Amino acid sequence: MLGNYITFPELLLWLPLFSGLIIFFIKEPKNAKRWTLISSLITLAISLASLYYHDNNKYLLYNNVSYVWMPYLGSSFALGLDGMGHLLTFLTALSFPVIFAATYKTEYKNANIFYGLMLLTQCGLMGVFVSADALVFYFFWELALIPVYFLCSRWGGEKRVAATWKFFIYTFVSSLLMLEGIIYVYLQTTPTLTAQHSFSFIAFYNSHISPPDQNWLFWLFFIAFAVKMPVFPFHTWQPDTYEQSSPPATMVLSGIMVKMGVFAILRWVLPVFPDAVVHFRNIVIGLSIAGMIYASCIAMVQDDLKRLVAYSSIAHIGLMCATIFATNTTGLQGVMIQMFNHGINIIGLWIVVYLVERQTGVRKLSQLGGLALKAPVLTIFFVLMVLANISLPLTNSFVGEFTMFTGLYQYNRWYAAFAGISIILVAVYSLNMVQKIFYGSSPSETIVVKDINLNEKFILAVVVIFIFVLGVYPAPLFHLTSDTVTTILSHF
Amino acid sequence: MNAIILTAIWGVVMMFGGVFIKRASVPKYWAIAGMVIILVANIMEFFGYTFFRIETRGMLQFDAFGLLFNTIAFACTLLYFMLNGRDIEKVGKNVSEYFALLFFILCGVAIASSFKTLLMLFLGIEIMSIPLYILTGSDKRNLKSTEASLKYFLMGAFSTGIMLMGIAFLYGGNTFASFYIDNLHLGTGKLPVMIGAGLVMLIVSMSFKVSAAPFHFWTPDVYDGAPTVFTSFMATIVKVAGFIAFIRLFQSSFGIMQEQWQTLVVIITAATLLIGNLTAVFQQSVKRMLAYSSIAQAGFMMLAIFALNDTAREGLLLYAAAYSLASIGLFAILIRMNDYTIQGFNGLAKKQPVLAITATVFLLSLTGIPLTAGFTAKFYMLLAALKTGNHLWLVILAVLCAAISAYYYFRIIQAMFFKEAEESEFVMDAPASFKWLLIVTSALIIILGLMPGLVIDWLYY
Known part of the structure; x- marks a missing residue:
């Protein structure tokens, strides 16, 4: 059955989504909590199973899937797990049960909505890590933000609404700029059978953008990812949001969500803009190291x-x-x-x-x-x-x-x-x-x-x-x- | 043709029905029935069944683009009647006349989406506008409504004059002395003075109709003054119909000399985006905020006029559907609010969770968050604009403006979910059927967001 009907990336994606949607309707807080924990444990089991089949040379069938989605645009609903995808989906699958179990004692107002949103966040994160198509990637990149926005604004410290709002605006602006970058790269890709251009990974990697174009596209992508990580000087949202959010949300943000930025740089920026990476590497490394020392100094006080x-x-x-x-x-x-x-x-x-x-x-x-x-x-x-x-x-x-x-x-x-x-x-x-x-x-x-x-x-x-x-x-x-x-x- | 004839007939039927039917609650059922008939007839015409064969000498042409837009517009109107039927009754005494006027507007919409000559363009736009002047002023006891109506009429008449002048110039300027937009043969060289002047006048008057800056000044006052039910109709279906006419005119007649007028459109687009978004940020009344946001959305739709390629046409259809659905839904909720300010939305999530959740879907769609139709529509606009390969800064500006729009749309979301309501006696009138319709609307938005092919594929049917 596995491989023919359903693959690991799909399971990792749909399970949190559907259980999250169901949990919205479980009114009893205790049951909601229990089912959330069970759902996240099942996801963990699936992730462990997928690690067993991680070798793509042998088990490609189990780890990749592609559906026709928008053929006229050259975008397909393509999901795939490579080594890095396995690593991060496993991290996501592992973190959620740990977070739920560790904070099991805490009671929340409207617990069903809280846990439902948590699982939807998990779905969004999984989607980012398993996507194999730029448009699908962008979909999940933004979608992961929406449940987190509600989670952090609804539960947490006194100034949570303002803090989360700052976080939202930072990430939203930068991802919109990235969307423009994605479209621009897309227009440089070569024709496929059904469309003039393609959003697939492979097409993006083979787009061979000219170095001058790379130089500005690099920044459109890099800033979006730098905000998420966050790298100095795009980090100002982070301490406020972490401070004001509820503990589980903070754990998701810092444990997994920041990895989205690192992951995306490895996935997109390095392979698609190699010339620009070489061109700007000293600036980025300089910023990062300055940020390291700066953040450490602030942490001391x-x-x-x-x-x-x-x-x-x-x-x-x-x-x-x-x-x-x-x-x-x-x-x-x-x-x-x-x-x-x-x-x-x-x-x-x-x-x-x-x-x-x-x-x-x-x-x-x-x-x-x-x-x-x-x-x-x-x-x-x-x-x-x-x-x-x-x-x-x-x-x-x-x-x-x-x-x-x-x-x-x-x-x-x-x-x-x-x-x-x-x-x-x-x-x-x-x-x-x-x-x-x-x-x-x-x-x-x-x-x-x-x-x-x-x-x-x-x-x-x-x-x-x-x-x-x-x-x-x-x-x-x-x-x-x-x-x-x-x-x-x-x-x- | 089906749609034009049937809307006109049904408008007359509704109007005379008012003489015989005295009960105010009846006309809306007639209107919904009529709308279903017209929608079905239009879809049948799409598949080749034309009931009325009238020789128009090529002045009207019912192609897939126009018919598809009609279908979208009629479906949205049907939804609008179902959501707002009871609110239309509350506006005043002459209920069946309001419905009749709305049908006449739809007749204008059907002409504006299928014209092939400048004359028909003019007729379509005017048939759309004149009933609107009346509807704007239909709340006779309200001074603001009357003022809005007068303002709209004066400004509208002025822009109509400009449009007529432009058409006259174009007619006189082209060597064939032709009204047919495919037959203007303007050439590719430098524009003659007459043609140039006519072209600028047409751009100005069309910009006025779709409330693009700097011809947008009437919009906030008129939208704010008009009864909210009619604002909803005006800001959605009539506005997108204006855009369909705009792109139809420019793609077939002026497309070849795009370079010569593109700068003008670029300036209008940039100004519309900036003014709409920046001003909406400062509004306290949600109704007025939606008026400015409709200017901002018009700025995004102007990108289609700027790009003028196939993607722009597809995108404009999607945008029409996405924007109309979301705005109609949002206005339908707004009408039932006691307080039109943003504070009025405080704590709605607790009192009316269904309304709050569906309103969130509408607002997310207007912002352009993935999974909603608004995202796909904006995505197509950006794609179309980037395909032209020039004026890259305009696309970056559009994206930044979309980010600004998140600010004012999310203020409502924040009010609904994260603020506590003040104690009040007011109980909102929201029956179960109304809630289900809102759920259907938001489901449509999400389905379109996931599968834009449901609209676009028909264009190449």
Whole structure:
């Protein structure tokens, strides 16, 4: 049946969509919550199955599908999973059950709508990662934004509407400019059987745009992706949105949604505009590294826990962006696995931050202290997450960042040296954060704090297992994505 | 031909029906029945069954483009009658006359979508406009309605004069002394003075009819002053019919010398986009905001006149459907609101979830978010404009303006979902049938957004 009637990308797409739509109508909050968790677990199972069949040389049938959609335009509803697609769909499928389980205790107003929107977001994200047609890609790129807009505006802090609005405007403007870029590239593609031009991946890769055109098209695409990642100076929406959104939404945004930007640069910008990438790489790397150091410096003086993590995320993403533009095999391999690792780590970090806030009621560093005595298990997990954030050896992000630094060093040692400064800064603010929350004297807010319960221990243990297993044995990730790296670099 | 004759007949039937039928609730059923007949007759003509064979000496030509547009316009009108039938009754005493006038407008629409001579163009546009002047002023107790009607009439008469002058110039200027738009033979060289003047006059008067800047000044006042039900009709079907006439005229007669007038259209397009969007941002009344947003959407449709290729024709049809459906739906909800300001929408999601969700679909479609017909329509416009390969900045401006439009459309969404309503006694009149119709409308928008081929394929049937 598999392959003939339905393929993995379709399953990954339709399951969250339909279960999301159904959950809108489950009025009882408990049931909505339960079914959402079950749906996301099924998606995870499908994703695991698809990993088993990931070898496209053998199982192409299971991973690619194309329907006639708009033949007169040369666009088909084409979906496909390559190594990078497998990696990110797995990250998406894994993150959602983790997020739902970790925040299972929280009650929301209109829980059915909240969970329905979460699943629709998952569908949009999956769509971005499995699309094999530029128009389909754009469809899902924008569609993922709409449920997130409602999620972040409806549930969260006091200033959530304004913060989300800023986020929406940034991403909407930039994606519209990208749409124009897509149409322009489309008009340069060669005729197909049914239409004059084509939106398919292959056609875009073979479009051979002239270097002067590449130079401005590059920016139309790059800005759209840079806003999503976000890269300095397009990052100003991010701390506000992360701070104001509800914890699950923040986790989705920082764990997966920012990967859309990295993914899209690897998918579109590098293969379609190789000349422009070479032409502008120093500007982009310079911006990214400046952003890394800048974000790290701001993170050092943050008092709000959520803002601190948000800025720390900008620093990590900056390194990925810089390494992408070094365009060598080592660097891209590092980016690939770091996309996955960063997703896991940042979600883990958000979970512990959320637990600290839930147990104490505050998230200001200045109001916290001495938690280690009262919540020893939470402390252990928090420290482990922070160590992964610093990318200490044995943790997964050490492998990723080490490979990325090697790649950056191969391109230019000075860039690697400056980027290295941020590694030191990460350690400074992360350890400072641990010290302020868990040690020292305990102010009045943290006197009656209890430790976390079994459910949350279990989830955090899962995250920690991922962190250490992939830190010791990252080979599966390298193996999964090596094909994609070769394909991307063949355009240079 | 079916549509022209039947709309005219049905208009007369409705008008005289008013003499015999005194009950105010009856005419809308007659109107809906008539609309179904006309829609079916028009579709039959599309498949080659013409009931009335009248020799027009080629002055009218019923091609796929025009008939397809008629189908869209009539289907939208049917939906409009079903959604707003009860609101039309509330405007005043002469219910059947309002319906009669609406049918006469549709007769004008059918002529404007099938003309082949400048004379028929003029007739179509005038038949569309004159009933509108009356409908604008139909709320006689309201001073603003009367003022709007007078303003619209004076400005409309003026632009009609300009159009007539332009037609006269073109007639006198071309060597064949012909009214036929395919037969003007204007050549490819530099324009003679007479032709040039006629052309500019036609652009000006058509821009006036579709409320493109800088000839848009009447729009906000008239749309705001007219009874909201008729604003809905005016801003959607009549406006897109104007665009269909516009592209029909320019594609067949002036297409070959596009270079010489393209700059003028580019300026008009850019001005319309900018003025419409920027002014809409500052509006507090949703009705007035929709008036400016209709100018902004006209700016997007002007891109089709700028591009004048096949994609533009396809896109304009899609745009007509997408924009009309979304606006009719949105106006239908607005009419039932107590308070026309944006604050009036506060907390609608709690009180009327179905209305709020469907209104969100309409607003997302107007903004041009994927999955809605609005996106596909805007996408076609951008595609058409980029295909011409020149004036790239205009497309970038259009895209930025679409982003600005998100600002004012999303203000309503924010009000509906994220703000708390003030306590009030007002209970909205929204029966189940009304809600279902809104759901059908939003379903149509989403279906068109996913499968634009449902409209476009018929063009090449």
